[in-house]
Amino acid sequence: MMKNSIGKKIILSYFLILIISFALVGTMFYFITLNYIERSVVKQLVMQGREATALINKSFENRKIFKERSFLGMVRGAFLWRKMQISGQDYAILDPWGRVLFTNVKSLEGKRIDLDNFKRIGRRDYYSRKGDKISVVLPLDRGYLMLSGRLTGIKMMTLEILRILLLTFLISGLIVIVIGMFLSRSITAPIKKMAIMASRLKERDFDVAIDINTGDELQELGDTINDLARKLKDYDLAQKRFLQNVSHELKTPLMSIQGYAEGIKDGVFKEDGIEVILNETARMRELVNDIIYLSRLETVNDFNFAETDINEIIRKSVEKFEGAAKLRNIEIEMKLDGPGQIRGDEEKLLQAVANLLSNAVKYARTKICVSKEVKDSRVIIEVADDGEGLDTEELDKVFERFYKGKDGDTGIGLSIVKTIVEKHGGKVSAYNRKNKGAVFRIEIPQNFHT
DSSP states (O other), rough: OOOHHHHHHHHHHHHHHHHHHHHHHHHHHHHHHHHHHHHHHHHHHHHHHHHHHHHHHHHHTTTOOOOOOSSHHHHHHHHHHHHOOOTTOEEEEEOTSSSSSEEHHHHHHHHOOOOOGSSEEEEEEEEEEEEEEEEEEEETEEEEEEEEEEEEHHHHHOOOHHHHHHHHHHHHHHHHHHHHHHHHHHHHHHHHHHHHHHHHHHOOSSSSOOOOOSSSHHHHHHHHHHHHHHHHHHHHHHHHHHHHHHHHHHHHHHHHHHHHHHHHHTTSHHHHHHHHHHHHHHHHHHHHHHHHHHHHHSOOOOOOOEEEEEEHHHHHHHHHHHHHHTTOOOEEHHHHHHHEEEEEOOHHHHHHHHHHHHHHHOOOEEEEEEEEEEEEEEEEEEEEEOOOOGGGTTTTTSSSOOOOOTOOOOSHHHHHHHHHHHTTTTTEEEETTTSSSSEEEEESSSSSOO
């Protein structure tokens, strides 16, 4: 059992995403709220300041109501007279040069306020922020009014945000665990099935299949593994049949050779026994050579693809068997339509066509027709004879290894044809003609690229 399962990794990844999301949301929410509070405080101070500046400017027009006619006296009188409705706020009256004339903050008495340290808001208003303290400066007819306020509740707001986020995180965490467990099971369950099936395939148990209905890539993978199991089973059966057929095909000539050799040794046979041994040896050599050739075709990438002429390949194949056909009074007719340029291995294609012609010469009565046409960028070659044709049950078996029909030899020739054609990206098939005779059909693309 692995320590780190996929389910745990899925749930952990969800938690990491959740933590990152809450951290980003919390940070953004904090700064947005802080900015909102700051703007609200500034707006409130400006509104109070405008009321105060209006009152102070009005006092200059009504100087007679004040006993003190100085600027400082009028300001004091205005503040005492109306109390400015700014109780609880820090305020200061500045002269045109920024010197503090009057304030309720002892630390500002006698100091000078540098307006260059303030940010401009509006045409003549200013504001600044230091920590949780915000100050606004508004112009008077003869100086400035500075009001200050604090961002109260920032700490409480932060704690409240953290509390809300923590509560939301806990609730979301529980939801993530439930969803994560459900999703992880929906992912890990099919994977476990595939792992079990892979273990059984390793033990050569090919009679196994898995049913995965997730409708996603896991289902595609499951279907692929099922196809793999079927192909491995077919391959395993083919290998067993191959070994059985090879042993059978080799056993017959070996027993014949052994019998005649023992007969010659005991004086039962003379020169005629030697002839039989030579014939059986030649038959064995032909069989072994075919097996080796087929094995190389299937396992070694020994194909040399290049531009070649399929018409010329067919002509060479026909010339090769014209002599054998004439001896049996068989006519070979060629119908080569269209250009013959294709991309393929000339030597292998020549072997494929030759094998089909060899088979046709063996079963034809009077005539063989070799045709070629090009349709939809695919070359179609057909070799037809006027023999007895194939039995219905033979049509799907003729290209299998060691399958021998009537008067068959090794049963390898058509398997070689099938392998060569498939290596060229094509397919091969067989069917019977209406008026007797068999037809073997090759279909390959003109421009095949490996």
